Amino acid sequence: xxxxxxxxxxxxxxxxxxxxxxxxxxxxxxxxxxxxxxxxxxxxxxxxxxxxxxxxxxxxxxxxxxxxxxxxxxxxxxxxxxxxxxxxxxxxxxxxxxxxxxxxxxxxxxxxxxxxxxxxxxxxxxxxxxxxxxxxxxxxxxxxxxxxxxxxxxxxxx
Numbered sequence: 001x002x003x004x005x006x007x008x009x010x011x012x013x014x015x016x017x018x019x020x021x022x023x024x025x026x027x028x029x030x031x032x033x034x035x036x037x038x039x040x041x042x043x044x045x046x047x048x049x050x051x052x053x054x055x056x057x058x059x060x061x062x063x064x065x066x067x068x069x070x071x072x073x074x075x076x077x078x079x080x081x082x083x084x085x086x087x088x089x090x091x092x093x094x095x096x097x098x099x100x101x102x103x104x105x106x107x108x109x110x111x112x113x114x115x116x117x118x119x120x121x122x123x124x125x126x127x128x129x130x131x132x133x134x135x136x137x138x139x140x141x142x143x144x145x146x147x148x149x150x151x152x153x154x155x156x157x158x
């Protein structure tokens with residue numbers, strides 16, 4: 001009698017195997033979906049990183065152009081915008097500053113020393129373009145900044 005209590009009916013044999021296989025299939029599908037989500041999130045993070053690097057490179061190009069007196073002098077004398085390529089040290093990052101001379105304001109109040117010395121405010125527009133990325137995913141950022149440089153007046157510019 002004890003043997004008959006432990007016997008399994010014929011129609012239920014193999015159900016545990018079927019349930020286990022279905023559960024294994026569900027767990028495998030969840031793992032594949034999670035892997036796809038992780039890959040997408042990694043691409044999003046890389047894009048944000050390269051975009052930020054491009055923006056910082058553009059800002060660095062503007063800063064380099066603002067402090068480069070020969071570059072500003074070349075822009076002052078040129079009728080077309082003058083480019084300055086900046087080396088940043090990172091291989092996948094490039095930075096270029098394009099400087100345009102917009103005009104000047106002469107005889108700035110408070111900057112004249114005696115009647116002989118005259119100063120002018122020279123107005124420049126600097127657009128910095130930074131490009132960052134690797135393996136074909138280049139992202140660019142362009143920023144622009146207007147600056148005034150106060151310097152002794154140049155004859156013919158005032």
